[in-house]
Amino acid sequence: DAGVIQSPRHEVTEMGQEVTLRCKPISGHNSLFWYRQTMMRGLELLIYFNNNVPIDDSGMPEDRFSAKMPNASFSTLKIQPSEPRDSAVYFCASRVGSYYGYTFGSGTRLTVV
Amino acid sequence: GENVEQHPSTLSVQEGDSAVIKCTYSDSASNYFPWYKQELGKRPQLIIDIRSNVGEKKDQRIAVTLNKTAKHFSLHITETQPEDSAVYFCAATFNFGNEKLTFGTGTRLTIIP
Numbered sequence: 001d002a003g004v005i006q007s008p009r010h011e012v013t014e015m016g017q018e019v020t021l022r023c024k025p026i027s028g029h030n031s032l033f034w035y036r037q038t039m040m041r042g043l044e045l046l047i048y049f050n051n052n053v054p055i056d057d058s059g060m061p062e063d064r065f066s067a068k069m070p071n072a073s074f075s076t077l078k079i080q081p082s083e084p085r086d087s088a089v090y091f092c093a094s095r096v097g098s099y100y101g102y103t104f105g106s107g108t109r110l111t112v113v
Numbered sequence: 114g115e116n117v118e119q120h121p122s123t124l125s126v127q128e129g130d131s132a133v134i135k136c137t138y139s140d141s142a143s144n145y146f147p148w149y150k151q152e153l154g155k156r157p158q159l160i161i162d163i164r165s166n167v168g169e170k171k172d173q174r175i176a177v178t179l180n181k182t183a184k185h186f187s188l189h190i191t192e193t194q195p196e197d198s199a200v201y202f203c204a205a206t207f208n209f210g211n212e213k214l215t216f217g218t219g220t221r222l223t224i225i226p
Contacts, residue, residue, distance in 0.1 A: 033213070043157070043202065043216040056213060091156065098212045099145040101159035 002026075004105035006092050012111045018080040021108045023092030024073055033102060034067055034077050035091040043091075049075065061086075082112045115140060115207040119217030126193050127225050134220045136203035137185040143205040145212065146179060146186045151200045151219075160201075161188070190222075198224045 005024040013019050025032045033048040047057040049069045057067070064083070069075040079086055089109050093102035116139040126132045138146075144165035149157035163170045163177045163186065170177050174193075179186040186205075190197055200221050204214040 042218045045213060045215070048213055099164060099206065101147045101149075101162050102214065104156040104158070106156050 004092055004094050004103050006090075006105035006108050008108060009106060010109045010111075012113065013082055015083055015112055016081045017112075018078065019082045019086075019110060019112075021077040021090050021092075021110070023075045023077070023105060025075070025092070025094030026096075026103055027073065029094035029096050029103075030072075031095045031097070032069060032075050033093045033095075034075070035093065035104075037089045037091060037107070038087075046077070079110075082110075084112045087111050115215045117203060117205050117215050117217040119203050119220060121220060122218065123221045123223070125223045125225055128193055128195060130193055132188075132190045132193055132197070132222055134188045134201055134203070134222070135185060136187070136205075136217050137183075138205040138215075139184070140205070140207050141181075141184065143184075143207060145206040145214075146177070147204050147214070148175075148177060148188050149202040149204065149216075151202065153199075157202060193224045195224050195226055198222060 007022045031050050034046040036044045046059045047067045048055055052069045067077045089107045091107045092105045095102045119136045147162035148160050150160045151157040161172050161175050161177050163179050168179055174191045176189040200219045202219050203217040206212040207215050
């Protein structure tokens with residue numbers, strides 16, 4: 001079991017550029033979550049999917065953020081255009097079902113300059 | 114609304130002593146309560162969890178207690194060791210039927226040798 005796989009591990013981009021973060025959940029897990037972590041705001045849920053369907057995107061900061069899950073083994077989080085305040089660590093997590101803990105990926109450290 | 118409060122935000126404990134971290138939650142329907150440990154620069158990792166049909170669960174030096182009436186739960190670490198130094202997050206489920214975890218703000222635990 002390779003765990004939840006995220007790419008890239010680090011991303012440095014200029015303000016205004018498009019950023020795409022990628023996640024491969026654990027095979028057999030039917031829920032996928034995108035979190036953002038900052039010192040000021042802690043762990044914030046951005047969006048989550050059940051069986052590839054977006055369930056709750058109320059945590060997505062604004063229209064610049066979008067997420068997709070075209071199949072059970074892949075999800076993307078896109079920021080367009082990026083801004084310095086988007087700098088954070090973005091975690092993807094998956095779980096096998098309700099009332100089970102999440103397994104987190106290693107995260108993507110995003111820096112927007 | 115969905116809210117998990119965690120205290121204290123920082124905790125320093127002499128090696129060998131016990132550490133206790135407390136959390137309260139707002140939704141009486143919550144019924145799954147995991148705890149995560151995050152070492153510096155790494156992903157959050159599940160260390161123990163409890164479901165609402167039990168009041169206490171123990172795993173070696175770690176234990177979690179749950180009081181559903183008061184809507185609070187606690188993490189207890191006994192015989193602390195330097196490798197216990199990390200940030201600990203509690204979490205609780207919300208949105209019955211499409212459960213998602215809301216995390217507390219974290220406790221930075223430092224074990225003093």
